Amino acid sequence: MPPALPGARPDFIQDIAMTNGNSEHVTYRVKHFDPDRDQAPRWQEYRIASSAGMTVLEGLWQLKETQAPGLAWRASCRMGVCGSCGMWINGKARLACNTQIAELESSFVTVAPLPNFDIVRDLVPDLTPMFDAHTVVLPFLIRSDRAEQESPTVEYHQSREELERYLQFSYCIKCGCCMAACPTFATDALYSGPMPLTQAQRYNSDSRDDGFGQRKTVLAGTAGPWRCHYAGECSRVCPKGVDPAKAIQLMKRELVLDFLRLRRHSRPTDLVEKPEGIKRRPDIPEAPARTV
């Protein structure tokens, strides 16, 4: 091992050791469940070599190639964008592709499917309830100009300030980590959960949207934000910094103001006027034909 640099952090030294070829071994403790064979989930341990920068997902691939060919999980992009590989890793909901083994600071990597969802197989949770709740809150722009939405001719106007009112909430990748971490959702199946409510707030705070009245009927009921008591775990585990806890509290404020008839109702923004006398540059191709 090279000599310690002045002020260097221990994990930095560890990284140097790993890049020098001194790979270490970690023990993966993986939850298995085969619906055709198992009555209940079971744990199994594997020992694998890990190297600097190796992610939990890469460790799973290594496991599948060498020791557990039947192990099942969901993953796709490997870069924290698709939200497929949400798992329960060392007691916390995280993306397997976004979590390096070194950052766990343990020689044990415990991997289980996201809790609060039924297990389909091994590390694959059934996220259907989350997406059903998402559908119910009408997560799309609701406006009266339906023809314009179906076949847009120009853009809707939106200022930078108006964009910032919802931009944070639009980064959600629907990984389900917030739902797995929420203690209210852990005991209350009627509660919509952080992800759907955040997306409702995302559209409620969009200046182009006029759907607050429709969403209110869902949000004011038992599935709505009033079951949240700000444990804050959703915001702590969110891999994209979406901060669902904040979205839900802001939604509660809107609902209170609406109940007191103090909520300012503003008309959804208008269409941007189509510029006249503008010609398409010859090097810009036409948009492809619509497929849907």
Place this chain on the structure above:
Amino acid sequence: MLDVRGHPNRLGLWGWLGGGRWGTDRYLYTLHRLTGLGLLGYFVLHIIVTSSRAFGQQAWEQAMARVSGPLFLIGEYLVFIAFAFHAINGIRLVLIELGIGVGKPIEPVYPYRTSLDVQRPLAVGAVLLAAVLAVVGGLDFFVWH
């Protein structure tokens, strides 16, 4: 659509009490619920004891004698602590639910700063105030009386 019948995996009460690497606010959430249940239990007991008055003076004095030992004094003090925490933390939650102290939506840039960080002074203040009340209550229960 594929019909999937998976194995149940809801955390249930374990989701409140443990099972993960939780943050500070999660423990405040759990403590708020537990103190709420404790206060509810106290109110039930309180109603049972005071209702004995309806059965005459002797029944009332017997009931009061049963709940006047040192164990019940400590129990009442615990109820006071639960009340102090539950009330002050409840005020914090009401403020947060009105959007006070959680901040505005921001563009998430790593390392992410969440509303939990923004409202941290509220949480610390609530716990400190509850602790001060618990100390003053303790003096009132055990020293000044």
